[in-house]
Amino acid sequence: MTGTLSSQGHSFLTPGGVEIVFVLVGLAVLGAALLTVTTRQLVHAALWLVVALGGLAIEYLLLTAEFIAWVQVLIYLGSVVVLVLFGLMLTKAPIGISADADSGNRWVALGVAVAAAATLVTLVVDAFRCTWIDLAVGDGSTRANGSTLFRYWVLPFEALSVLLLAALVGAVVISRRHREER
Amino acid sequence: MHLVYPAVLAALLFCVGLYGVLARRNAVLVLMSVELMLNAVNLNLVAFDVWLRDTLHAGQALTLFTITIAAAEIGLGLAIVLMVFRTHGTADVDRLRTLAEGADSIASATDSPTKSGAAAAPQGKATAA
Numbered sequence: 001m002t003g004t005l006s007s008q009g010h011s012f013l014t015p016g017g018v019e020i021v022f023v024l025v026g027l028a029v030l031g032a033a034l035l036t037v038t039t040r041q042l043v044h045a046a047l048w049l050v051v052a053l054g055g056l057a058i059e060y061l062l063l064t065a066e067f068i069a070w071v072q073v074l075i076y077l078g079s080v081v082v083l084v085l086f087g088l089m090l091t092k093a094p095i096g097i098s099a100d101a102d103s104g105n106r107w108v109a110l111g112v113a114v115a116a117a118a119t120l121v122t123l124v125v126d127a128f129r130c131t132w133i134d135l136a137v138g139d140g141s142t143r144a145n146g147s148t149l150f151r152y153w154v155l156p157f158e159a160l161s162v163l164l165l166a167a168l169v170g171a172v173v174i175s176r177r178h179r180e181e182r
Numbered sequence: 183m184h185l186v187y188p189a190v191l192a193a194l195l196f197c198v199g200l201y202g203v204l205a206r207r208n209a210v211l212v213l214m215s216v217e218l219m220l221n222a223v224n225l226n227l228v229a230f231d232v233w234l235r236d237t238l239h240a241g242q243a244l245t246l247f248t249i250t251i252a253a254a255e256i257g258l259g260l261a262i263v264l265m266v267f268r269t270h271g272t273a274d275v276d277r278l279r280t281l282a283e284g285a286d287s288i289a290s291a292t293d294s295p296t297k298s299g300a301a302a303a304p305q306g307k308a309t310a311a
Contacts, residue, residue, distance in 0.1 A: 019183050026191040033195055033218050037202030042211065049214050052195075056221050063188065065228045068245050072224075075249050080217060080256050087210045087260040091273040102205050103276045109204030117197035124189040131185040133233045140232070140242060148239035149246065156243075160250050167254035171261040177268075 018135060022062050029055035040101045042093040046084050053077055063133070065140035188229035196222035209263045209273045213256060220252045 015023075032051035039045050053076040060069035149157060195218060202215025224245045231241020267273045270280075 016183070019187060022183060022187050026187065029191065030194055030198065033198040036218065037198055037206065037211075037215055042208060045211055045214060049217065052218065053221060056225060059188065059191070059225060060228055063183070063228055063232050065232065065242055065245075068224075068228055068242055068249075071246060071249055075253055076217070076221070080253060083256055083260055084210060084214055084217075087213070087263060090264055091208075091210060091267045093208065093210065093273075100207060100274075101211070103207040103274075106205040109201050112204060113197045113201035116200055117194055120193035120197065121190055124193055125186055128185045128189055131233065133183045133185055133229070134235075135183055135232070139235060139239070140228075144239065145242055145246070148237075149243055152238050153243045156247060160247055164250060164254050167258050171257045174258070174261040175264050 018062055022059060025055050025058050025062070029059065038102075040097045040099070041095075042088055042098060042101065043085070043095060046081060046088060049084070050077055050081050053081070060140075063140070064135055067140055067142045067145045185229065185233055188225055192222040192225040192229070195219075195225065207274045207276055209266070209275050210260070212275060213259045213263070216259075217252060217256065220248060220255075224248055 029052050032048045032055060036045050036048040036052060039048060053072065057069045057072040057077070060066070060072060199215045199218030199222060202218060203212055206212050206215060227241045227245045227248065231239065231245075234241070263273055266278065270278060272278070
């Protein structure tokens with residue numbers, strides 16, 4: 001795999017500092033994600049999700065997508081995880097170790113996940129093994145994102161705001177307690 | 183940076199989320215695994231946008247849209263889980279088999295009240311019995 005890849009001054013054998021940091025943070029993200037889906041304490045799963053999503057924000061920063069990174073921190077770490085914690089508490093999730101956090105088909109799920117991982121990783125490595133990203137030009141600033149978003153993507157942006165409003169109203173209507181039926 | 187690093191990380195993260203969706207029993211944990219899968223897609227979008235550098239900035243704009251849709255999805259999903267918990271007394275996805283085939287026999291067997299479900303769902307037990 002690393003045979004003829006030293007073209008254009010790039011090589012697997014001499015990774016740059018950004019690549020090393022990316023791999024280390026990626027390992028942390030993967031470990032936190034694995035703990036999220038395997039831990040038996042439900043609240044700890046939400047807290048490991050914070051680690052995984054925060055690590056992904058660092059990966060976005062390393063990929064020079066700084067605006068996406070801060071949006072990730074704001075929305076995922078700020079609101080989604082808090083919503084998940086609220087959901088865990090409102091559904092009276094047990095605080096300690098719960099023995100039945102995994103359902104009976106976890107070995108089937110493990111097989112499916114390992115097969116999908118092997119297929120996807122083989123495919124991706126085979127497809128992009130000679131492709132390098134040029135990280136020199138930083139194009140993920142708020143200015144660049146805002147100008148493209150409001151110049152080319154205005155209509156999807158506005159439609160998305162309507163969808164967000166509809167989801168908000170729908171969530172309120174669904175979770176409202178009905179007075180006389182229940 | 184080599185493109186394989188973010189692509190492989192995204193693929194592995196997606197598969198971890200896939201395992202979580204299939205293996206978890208609590209519905210809130212299933213939603214958390216869905217979030218992991220969506221984040222894998224976001225990482226792919228950002229990496230390929232940084233690689234391709236198109237003028238429309240499609241990857242990062244679509245990442246913003248995906249993050250927004252994920253926020254809407256988790257809000258609605260948690261509202262639905264909350265409503266299911268109120269009516270059934272449980273948020274375990276493999277105990278919710280009211281719509282399964284042969285639901286009458288299974289419902290009478292599995293709708294036995296859990297500790298919290300006894301107070302929360304007297305109506306559901308009365309109709310099931």
